[in-house]
Amino acid sequence: MKAILALEDGRSFTGRAFGAEGETSGEVVFNTSMSGYQEILTDPSYAGQIVIMTSPHIGNYGTNPEDEESGRPYVEGFVAREFSGIASNWRSRESLDSYLKRHNIIALSEVDTRALVRHIRTRGALRGVISTIELDPDRLVERARHIRSMLGSDLASSVTCGSSYDWIKAAKGPDGKTFRVVAYDFGIKRNILNNLAGAGCKVTVVPAFTSAEDILAATPDGVFLSNGPGDPEPLEYAVKAVRSLLGRIPVFGICLGHQIMGLALGGKTFKLKFGHRGGNQPVKNLLTGRVEITAQNHGFAVDPDSLNQSDVELTHMNLNDQTLEGMRHRSLPAFSVQYHPEASPGPHDSHYLFTQFQQLMLECRK
């Protein structure tokens, strides 16, 4: 079946429908990871986005229950050069086609994804519509122009949990010590929770709107700020909470959590032209000089010049475009990274950050 992807700037790509039928819309972005499509599909940070995979063959190894990063796919639409007709992997339980249909995700294949990526690289992320129903590109372009812009969108509130819950995985640190951690869910990935558990954290996940007072009342050892979709700027409730938590309890943030921390520390965030999404981004740890290959998924970034660097130390930098990838407070127990040390998908080079969080909590206990 035919399907069309139309972009707000008038360009459209006609290909073949895959997965569910219907119409969907979102900000069109690309991801350069060569593996891990199921983790990407289910990462809540992709809410509001149509994701193009640059890797041409997607679906080869099917899907399985263990590789989900949340309860369901969050992407609005999915695009690849070719989706596999069969699933070939011992872990696979369901083909990608059936999985997408079951979750009502509309996908598009047989388009020149490289041309599409080059277009986005040049123009920046664009709003777009995929449809299997409406096949008039002009009408679809018109619809794309009416999608809500990512800039200024609070999407975290739409993906956060309804009420708090304890993470199922038992805390099991390498040295047997355990910590009680409250994790803000702005769209949290399961592997972050698994990694926290692996660092000895008993995690309670709380909704994005939870106040600082409620958290402090529970007297945890640390607070974790999760990844999530959308623009950090409208999340004033979260920024406010973090601002009052800073200095009173160790805080660790990842991705959107890092941006919220940046705002709480008085910095500013801005929208990147087309973002960083993939598993090969080089990040330099400015404290050790080592390079980490990192998994990334963000469209916004913290402006380092907006931070008071006598309070905030820049700890990580992206070597491709010199954007800020990590920071820590010089005197308060707080640090954050823009990228994804929990990987999934992606390399495990930055796993040490979970240990670092554990160490920080340990120090603050003394």
Place this chain on the structure above:
Amino acid sequence: MPRRTDLRKILIIGSGPIIIGQACEFDYSGTQACKALRSEGFEVVLVNSNPATIMTDPDLAERTYIEPLTSESIAAIIDRERPDALLPTVGGQTGLNVSVELARSGVLDHYGVEMIGAKLHAVEVAEDRQLFKDAMTEIGLRSARSLVVKSLVDAKNFVGAIGLPAIIRPSFTLGGSGGGIAFNTEEFEAIVSRGLDVSPVHEVLVEESLLGWKEFELEVMRDFADNVVIICSIENFDPMGVHTGDSITVAPAQTLTDKEYQLMRDAAIRIIRKVGVETGGSNIQFAVHPEDGSLVVIEMNPRVSRSSALASKATGFPIAKIAAKLAVGYTLDEIPNDITLKTPASFEPTIDYVVAKIPRWNFEKFREADSTLGTQMKSVGEVMAIGRTFKEAVLKGLRSLERGKTLTSERVDPDNLMHNLLTPRPERLAYIHFALMSGHSVEELHRLTKIDPWFLNQLQEVVTLEKQVQQHSLDSLPADLLRECKRSGISDRALSELLKPSEAAPVTVAAVMNRRHNAGIRPVFKRVDTCAAEFESYTPYLYSTYEGECEADPSSKKKIVVLGSGPNRIGQGIEFDYCCCHASFALKEAGYETIMVNCNPETVSTDYDTSDRLYFEPLTFEDVMEIMEVEKPDGVIVQFGGQTPLNLALRLQAAGVPVIGTSPQSIDLAEDRKLFGQLLTELGIPQPQNGTARSKAEAREVAAQIGYPVLVRPSYVLGGRAMSIVYDQESLDHYMVTAVEASPERPVLIDRFLEDAFEYDVDAICDGDDLIIAGVMEHIEEAGIHSGDSTCVLPPIMIDLDLLERMKEYTHTLGKALHVVGLMNIQFAIQSGTVYVLEVNPRASRTVPYVSKATGVPLAKMAARVMAGEKLRDLGLVEELRVRHCFVKSPVFPFNKFPGVDSILGPEMRSTGEVMGVADSFGSAFAKAQISAGMRLPRGGTAFLSVNESDKMGLLPIARDFADLGFHIIATAGTRRFLLAQGLQAEHVFKVGEGRPHVVDHIKSGKIDIIINTPLGRQSRYDEKAIRRAAIQHGVACVTTLSGGAAVVNAIRTLRREKLTVRSLQEYHGALHESAARTP
């Protein structure tokens, strides 16, 4: 960390001659290393015995030594040059082994030379099976259960514990040579015995079989700051059991979830750290169980490898170049990515296409060899193809192989389908295709072949399309279906074979192409950019695909396209790639934009740095024409890439492509026996009586007229493919059946065979007006042995001056008559004072790099300039080139990989590579060449002599020389009788079958040091073969011609008299230029 300042001069060791398992990829890596280190201001001293390499070009290093890659010879170089460091990791296993030897023997310590890149300990851990296994266990990784044994008894005890099948790998051999998979006890004992025999340390690893597991490779890089990145993942289409060099491989990995891939990545990082490779690239191989994902480490190469060359070409990330920079202290983040310019090398390339590598075998030249694919590598070359999908990549790869057949037209034997699916052989893909076409399911094929169902399903999708095409004639073929076929990589030629013929006329390729163009279905070109288009690419490294947007972005500059030589094969290898690179370098210097087209991932020509633009594409008419359409070049060079581009020349010209240099018509004329014969007659130049035949009857007639023996061969082949000396009508009839199969559309050429003649090669360069003789090479072996398999010497040492002059005169006459613009090679034979022309090739020949290195004049560069319109005079070439020293070129054979194949030389070329020996005297130069070629020249000991009746007189002086040199001579009855009659002492030895211990027993027990054994006649007898096989297995020098024997004795005398000295090409050439005062 910035560049180290404590190093000034660095020694780089190359990999020597091209052999199976070690090909052009090390010229590519060595060349990159030389360039990278010199650009950082280091002085580079290079040593390699292979003159056909780009790395031995004298302008790539301060000092270039074409010397044997032995520890003695390299120690002598170290003594002269006093380098500060040695880079052991870019010269393959050869370079690494000799570096280890130098380190262990204390030479490096003695001269204070530091091994950079990989330290001795790291190399030892990676290379020693047991140390490696222990290291893996320490970091919690599983390796196959195995035991290193030094005896058959121990091997049998161990296999009792792990069971059969078992894998046997000899320690320290190339390409796993001498190893194998044993399915039963008998096989097990045979393979273990052979393995113990060929291992230089007499040990083999007996290993649990992982047959049928999925096989992967990761290319890993590490720097001094301990940053580690993975450059590329490679998945083998063929599961475990087939050597990765013989497997179709695919990048990136296709069937791993991210969870599995990251475990493998973590393992690779732990391994490179544990083994302790400080800086540079390593290749790590893994096996994954298809049903439970268990991960097993297979092995690690602590150096750049064939796979790293492939990974570099597959991703655009130049591993060897970066490795060289890391070795001198840079960290990955300090090195920019060449392609994006703005991002650093400290990242992991991501690719938005699929790369397929497909090996090429040459079993047709080794008919007695077992073509089953196993743990020992047997392929001689490979192609790489890039497509947006696996289907497109693999089908482009198949046509890049130039096998002259598509999957549809490939011959299969339906009665043996099951057997061919179960047992991997070169034709495997054709059998899978046939099975799918005849309705076998993917599941069934997976069960038989263990190939991952995903790959098989991709092939199934191709077959589904092909079946749809079969329903149509060209007229009824829907444009959508045609487009889908092209998107899936199906060639116009394959379509022409699939489509129904209309009105009994077959569909031509041209008609399909026309139809396609009329429907507006043409490929676009996309860029290889390391980053899946995330950043802008500044390097035009391109591949074709059927998509929407074209990124070729051609310029409007004056431009010339060089068509490369495709996959390595016997007869067409690195020499032609050398010529193509030189054409590109020269034309760039002359101000042209240069564009390279080639599909061989091992080569320097497919380095994106070599030409201004690189099209990594198959060299078929279809693919080349699409590039022409986009580039519209001012000139196209077809005469440097061997037969591959020549086969396209006439068609390209007919299609309006501006072929420059000698006209395709002239090239064709030289190949056309009749026309060329007429030309020679007109010019009054003698040639052996000859004729052509298109049928058995015609052949009989021609041969009877000429008189036996005759030399027969198909036209239009390189490397003497299917060339044979035929002594009677019966053999001729037999030949005609096989030869016609070898070349269906071309007639067979029949020449009078000149017995006892000597052969010469003359290379010349001509600008249409002037002709310069570049070199006259004398073959050591008498006529009847393919020129590519002969040892030859430049300048000639035995020729009469007037005959030499006559050859030169004929060369001038022929150059003018054929209007040669560019290079020309003529093969002459001299018999009883008559100079015969055997063949003229108005194109680059295999000897061009050798003559260039000998004369110090880069012939291919000069020829390229001439082809672009310049005159020899203006390039400073006004007189015949001279050489003042002695340059001997010797071939290197793959017989050690093919047990059972007779090593006797003949008119069909079988060598894979060559070496050069340089010295002031013939004896020294020949000795160096033999040592470089791997021959163990004894200083003394026992010589076994056995020659046929007509060679007995000729043997006499050789036997006398051996006796004079103090050798103990043993001979079989007939030869011994003759020697005794001539007053020479010789001990008797049994022939095989006469009694024991016979001669082969003596060879095996190490009692014979050198063998002179000429064949008894047209049919070699069994015991002769046994002698030669035993000699190869046990590394005993074995000479099969008398002239070769004489040269060997001469060399032995030299070795006893003097120590071989080393000297660089720059010094040789400096001496030359002082006298000739000619530097173009």
